[in-house]
Amino acid sequence: MQTIIQKILVDENHSFACRYYKTPHFETSWHKHEEVEIINITEGYGTALIGDYIGEYKEGDVFFIASNIPHWFRKSNQNIIGNAIVAQFKKAVFGTEFLSTPELRSINHLLHKNEGLKIEKKTKTLISKKLQELEQAKGYARYGILLDILNQISQSKQFLTLSKNFSSGIKNINPVMEDIIEYSFKNYLTQIKLCDVADMASMSIPTFCRFFKKNIKKTYFEFIQELRINHACKLLKEENKTIMDICYESGYNSWAHFSKQFKEVTKRTPSSYRKEFAEEQAM
Numbered sequence: 001m002q003t004i005i006q007k008i009l010v011d012e013n014h015s016f017a018c019r020y021y022k023t024p025h026f027e028t029s030w031h032k033h034e035e036v037e038i039i040n041i042t043e044g045y046g047t048a049l050i051g052d053y054i055g056e057y058k059e060g061d062v063f064f065i066a067s068n069i070p071h072w073f074r075k076s077n078q079n080i081i082g083n084a085i086v087a088q089f090k091k092a093v094f095g096t097e098f099l100s101t102p103e104l105r106s107i108n109h110l111l112h113k114n115e116g117l118k119i120e121k122k123t124k125t126l127i128s129k130k131l132q133e134l135e136q137a138k139g140y141a142r143y144g145i146l147l148d149i150l151n152q153i154s155q156s157k158q159f160l161t162l163s164k165n166f167s168s169g170i171k172n173i174n175p176v177m178e179d180i181i182e183y184s185f186k187n188y189l190t191q192i193k194l195c196d197v198a199d200m201a202s203m204s205i206p207t208f209c210r211f212f213k214k215n216i217k218k219t220y221f222e223f224i225q226e227l228r229i230n231h232a233c234k235l236l237k238e239e240n241k242t243i244m245d246i247c248y249e250s251g252y253n254s255w256a257h258f259s260k261q262f263k264e265v266t267k268r269t270p271s272s273y274r275k276e277f278a279e280e281q282a283m
Contacts, residue, residue: 016035016089017089018086018088018134018142018146019086020084020085021082026044026083028073030177031070031072032068033088034067035088035090036088036089036091037065037086037087038063038087038127038153040060040084040085040128040131041060041062042060043059044075044080044084045058046080047076049070049071049073050063050071050162050163051069051071051116053116053163054230056230056234060128061118061124062118062119063117063118065116066115067090069114069166070166070215074181091111099111106154107154109154110153111150113164115164117159117162118159118162119159123153123158127152180201183197184223189251226265228250228261229262232247235250236273247259247270
């Protein structure tokens, strides 16, 4: 039960990739690759899985994903369009000695942090524009724009750290993890039995639990909990429903259980989460 290791295709005239991916090529399974990735969502919305992070993504979002951090941008449903501009490059593309120079110290540090970041505010807007330029650029200009993007991210404090020091230790390709995650997304709002999920993986329950935690760095029920709370957060922001209704629509049968888990994941109560979002939108 392991992550798909993706091979990034690079044009023979280029040393790194930067291109648009639109449905159906936008859709990828739970995967990782040696290349560092910078992705700007230009259309669509859904759930982002980056290392041990689970949360929403939407149009305009920009993410920095370090080398070998597994990830999956999964659309909310198959009827919406997914579109993104993605830059993918190996750290070696700049050369070790070049990155070691004093002028590039902050970029070198960024590329070796092993983190997944969500870029925010003015830096997000700037990186979005730079990625569009990079996709169109040719020759020497591509290097200059990529370095500028990395410099802007490395110098900025406008980001959220989503996943840190994530290491799955995975070397082989196995599609079972994709099947498990797919099943979980389809059923997380209903009661899920661990024995059924373990059967899908052709494993005993203890073996499945060990393998899942090795891959995702959390237990299977912690994973389901975060899917449910992420769904609740979306409803709190987008729907004018009572919090009790949202509790039940997010797969919970107990208000006390929902309230406790919501606070564990978000560090806020459901009502304070909704209030903070409304205040941000009013600014």
